[in-house]
Every structure is written in C-alpha cells, then in structure tokens.
Amino acid sequence: MTTDHDLPLKKILPISSSTSNEGTLTIGDCSTRDLANEFGTPLYIYDAKTLRNQASGYIKAFNAKWPYGVEVHYASKAWINVPMAQFLAGEGLSFDVVSGGEMAVLQKAGVDVSQSAFHGNNKTAAELREALENKLGQIVINSVDEIELLESISEEMGIIPKVMLRISPSVDAHTHTATTTGLVDSKFGVAIENNEAYDACIQINEAKHLDFRGIHMHIGSPIFGMEPYIAGVKVGAQLIRQLLDVGILISDFSPGGGFAVAYINSDNPPEPSAYADAICNTLAEQADQLSFPPPRLIIEPGRSLIARAGVALYSIGSRKEIPGIRTYVAVDGGMSDNIRPAIYGSKYEVMAAERPFDPAEETVTIAGKFCESGDVLARDVELPVLKRDELIAIPAAGAYQLAMESNYNLSLKPAVIMVEDGKAYVIRRRETYDDLTSLDVVNQIGPLISSTDSR
Numbered sequence: 001m002t003t004d005h006d007l008p009l010k011k012i013l014p015i016s017s018s019t020s021n022e023g024t025l026t027i028g029d030c031s032t033r034d035l036a037n038e039f040g041t042p043l044y045i046y047d048a049k050t051l052r053n054q055a056s057g058y059i060k061a062f063n064a065k066w067p068y069g070v071e072v073h074y075a076s077k078a079w080i081n082v083p084m085a086q087f088l089a090g091e092g093l094s095f096d097v098v099s100g101g102e103m104a105v106l107q108k109a110g111v112d113v114s115q116s117a118f119h120g121n122n123k124t125a126a127e128l129r130e131a132l133e134n135k136l137g138q139i140v141i142n143s144v145d146e147i148e149l150l151e152s153i154s155e156e157m158g159i160i161p162k163v164m165l166r167i168s169p170s171v172d173a174h175t176h177t178a179t180t181t182g183l184v185d186s187k188f189g190v191a192i193e194n195n196e197a198y199d200a201c202i203q204i205n206e207a208k209h210l211d212f213r214g215i216h217m218h219i220g221s222p223i224f225g226m227e228p229y230i231a232g233v234k235v236g237a238q239l240i241r242q243l244l245d246v247g248i249l250i251s252d253f254s255p256g257g258g259f260a261v262a263y264i265n266s267d268n269p270p271e272p273s274a275y276a277d278a279i280c281n282t283l284a285e286q287a288d289q290l291s292f293p294p295p296r297l298i299i300e301p302g303r304s305l306i307a308r309a310g311v312a313l314y315s316i317g318s319r320k321e322i323p324g325i326r327t328y329v330a331v332d333g334g335m336s337d338n339i340r341p342a343i344y345g346s347k348y349e350v351m352a353a354e355r356p357f358d359p360a361e362e363t364v365t366i367a368g369k370f371c372e373s374g375d376v377l378a379r380d381v382e383l384p385v386l387k388r389d390e391l392i393a394i395p396a397a398g399a400y401q402l403a404m405e406s407n408y409n410l411s412l413k414p415a416v417i418m419v420e421d422g423k424a425y426v427i428r429r430r431e432t433y434d435d436l437t438s439l440d441v442v443n444q445i446g447p448l449i450s451s452t453d454s455r
C-alpha cells in the first residue's frame, strides 16, 4: 500500500500533494489528470494550503521573535495577479511592488496598500505620482537622484510620503550574479562605502516633503545561510547608530527577502523560524549594544511564500533519441513559461504525474517546444519511459516563472488555477489567439504596404 509519506518529491511538492486511487498525483485533492482534461496543459496549479502555510509561517515566526512590530510584504515580482493579491491580502500579507503595473494590480484587487511599499532602481516620475495617488504605505528610495525627484513630486502634490532608503551594505549573499544585489557594484541601493548611504539619509531627513522612516536592504536571493543576513543587519545597525548620533531616530528596518526554497530534493532551505532567529537576535543584540530603540521590522519574502505552492503540469510530446548522447523528451511548454533554467541554469525535479511510483527507466532531458536550443526545463532527469500525452509535473514552479513568462513564438500563456479540498478555481484563463492580436493596430499602415500587384 502506498501512503503520502512514500510520495516521491513530497518535500518539494505542495503540502496537500498525494495520489488518487488510480495512483495519479493529486494536489489539493484534485487529480492532475482531471485538471489537465478540464483546463488543458501547460497548466499552473497553486495549492491554497501551501500558500496559507507559508504566509502564516513567516507572519508567526517573525512576530514571535520581534515584539516591536512586524510587517510581512509579499514581493509581488515573484508572481501576482488580481485574485492572487486578494488571496494573499486575506492571509494577512502586505506587498512590495516595483512597477506601475504591480500597483495597478493591487488597486484592481482592492487590497489595503497602506502598509505596502514601492521599490525599484528606476521608478519613473509617473510611477512615483501613481504611488502617492494610490497612498502606498512607503516609497523605498534607491538612489541619490531619486531623493530630489521624489521630493519635487511630493511638494507638487502636497503630500509627505513615508520613505526608506535602500542601502547596498557590501555584503556578499553568494548567490547567482544575476540575483546578488548587496555589493558595491550593483544598480540597487546607495553604497554604505564612503558614507554615501549616511549622506543620503541626512539629505532625506532634511527634505521637507519626505518623512524619513528607515533603512532597507535586499542582499540577494536565494540565501541558504544566515551569515549574509547577520552581516547585513550589523551594517544597518551601525548606520542607525550613526544617524542617532546626529539626532535622527529611524522607526523602520528591513533586511529584504531572499529566503531560500527547495527546487530540487537535495536543497535544504532553512525554516522561516531560522531566518527570524538570525535576523531578530542580531537586530536585538545590536540595538542593545549600540543603544538604539528596536525599530519596526519589515520582511519581503517572495519566492519562499509562493514557489512551493506552484506546480507546472505539461503533456509529453515528441521524443528524440541521439544514441550515446542524449534523449530529448519535449513538452508543450518551456522557456515561454519558465525561462529560469535558460537564464540562471536553475534546476528542477520532474515527476511522471500519472505514475509517480514507477521506477526510473532512463535518463532524459525535458525540452520545451520553443525555437532555441537552450529551451530546456530539466537536464538529465531519471524517469520511466514516458509516452506521448502523458503528464509530467514540475514542482516548486510558483515563483519567477509566470512572472517572467513571454509569448515567444507567439505561444499562449497558460491557464492558472488554485486548488483546495477537491475544488479547482480558475484564477487566470488560458490566452487565446485573439488575445495575441488584441494590441495590434490594423488598417493604419495601408499607404506603406506595397500592393501584391506591384511586387
């Protein structure tokens, strides 16, 4: 007899994963075969229980360790749409947004943004105005020139926004170069070196139309060890003390996000409580040693809130065997819905969703259907010999996949559903060919088109 405990990849699948009587992978008590039949593939499935579990895990872990006020901002860039924003707000989360588009989603979702924050290394004047009009809780200033830009917009609008300064603390997060952000050679944040961050804080504090609240950093992601956070908090604490020496008391501090998740079985990410212990203990220690009042803490988990909740479901298509070299098994999605393997070399596990317990029979490379050789979802994975139309599931697919999707080769963006207790809810319908041409302005360039007669 099989039990849940035997389910391969259980550690990285959504927490509600199990198998049906037929032995098919189920998520939220929904059979993946039934879901594929009803909604088609590629299909993105979010498990409501895992989302709830992750949200409450971070909220509880940090509140338990930090009695001076905690806000958990979901980093929307990991993926958001209107129903997802409403769902996560319902779980007690606020948001970190980085564009007018992400703000527009929150507005449309009707969620409270009074505790959310606007980030980004090149916010446009129009976006800053939108943030002020939308009464976003805080603006996180990223550069010295943004201080003047925001000050002039705030003055013009007669608003005094709460602001934080993002600093670059010179801490190496030891992640992929594309996702390391806390070093001096980074487009993010004002450098701690040469007192640049200190000077920027003084400038913000002196600005009449800015309400200076605190220090922010995000050093990279995913961060498996505690050292980068500990080092970052210490740098932040020194700056808080320096500011207090000239009478500036900051009320908010954020070490950002970047908390790790398991993409493959051998990944062992720390629990939220381990991050909470490291960050809160260090901050409390520093507040004590350097004699400053403990600030409010804002954390910004993105992937760690949503990655495990998501599973990508694909149908098997063609197979190409290159004897002695490699066997490619192609699926009906690929780099248009998951570009992470192509740009970061990210690794994923793959499950034969309709027979997860079958023994592996061969080593194959799961390719997408797009016109790039780099369009590969998983290299050298061990699987049973899969037949055309069988389903595969790729776990830990919830973060930065749909967020970076494209219409490459004019593919249709997949449907997205949320599941719980045997019910499936569509949160985004599959794109249609009409959607693909909906932005095209036709009948405008008639005079530019040579007639077929004259060719």
Ligand SMILES: Cc1ncc(COP(=O)(O)O)c(C=O)c1O
Pocket: 075, 077, 078, 096, 119, 217, 218, 220, 221, 222, 256, 257, 258, 259, 300, 301, 302, 303, 304
């Ligand atoms: C400012 C900021 N906060 C939070 C995050 C979220 O990172 P993660 O999804 O790895 O938690 C990012 C990611 O780029 C970020 O730039």
